[in-house]
Amino acid sequence: MRALTVVALLLSACALDARPAGVVPDPSPYEAELQRCVELVNQYRATIKHTPLQRSAALEAFAAKAAANDGRAHVGHQYFRRTKGGGVSFAENAIPWWPMASVGGVRGALEQGLQMMWDEGPSGGHYRNMVARRSEIGCGIFVNGGEVTIVQEFR
Secondary structure, rough: HHHHHHHHHHHHHHHHHHOOOOOOOOOOOHHHHHHHHHHHHHHHHHOOOOOOOOHHHHHHHHHHHHHHHHHHHOOOOOOHHHHHHHOOOEEEEEEEEHHHHOOOOOHHHHHHHHHHHOOOHHHOOOHHHHOOOOOEEEEEEEEEEOEEEEEEEOO
16 A cells, blocks of 8 residues: 555656656746856956856755745845755855845846945955855845845855
8 A cells, every 4th residue: 555655656746747858947037147146256256367167057956945945034044054055055145135126126136246245355255255266156046025035056
């Protein structure tokens, strides 16, 4: 009986995603902003002659979960701390639950937030994460009502 239940659960789970193998899921509604996040960090890094970071799907997936968790909880870095970086991230920056109306939406929050982090300079933790000797980055965006939380993960 137990084996039959397990098989039934597995079959129903497979039926939830009826896309043929190899079909890519729909892109994020914030695909342009996710790409912009990576581009901006790399533009900042280039000003001090640091190599660009590669966009990572694994870090991006983790960042999306972190942004959703922290945006709902209104607790910065909660997901990162609880999961110890999920086995994929070594460092995290966050733009927590900014009111979109006052910053011009998701893109405004992204651009203003990253500028603030960069402006911290070498004594700032966000800046240090952006310039550290890492090779990959992933960004996540979560919109909750009129607020946006943006998270960057690095490795």
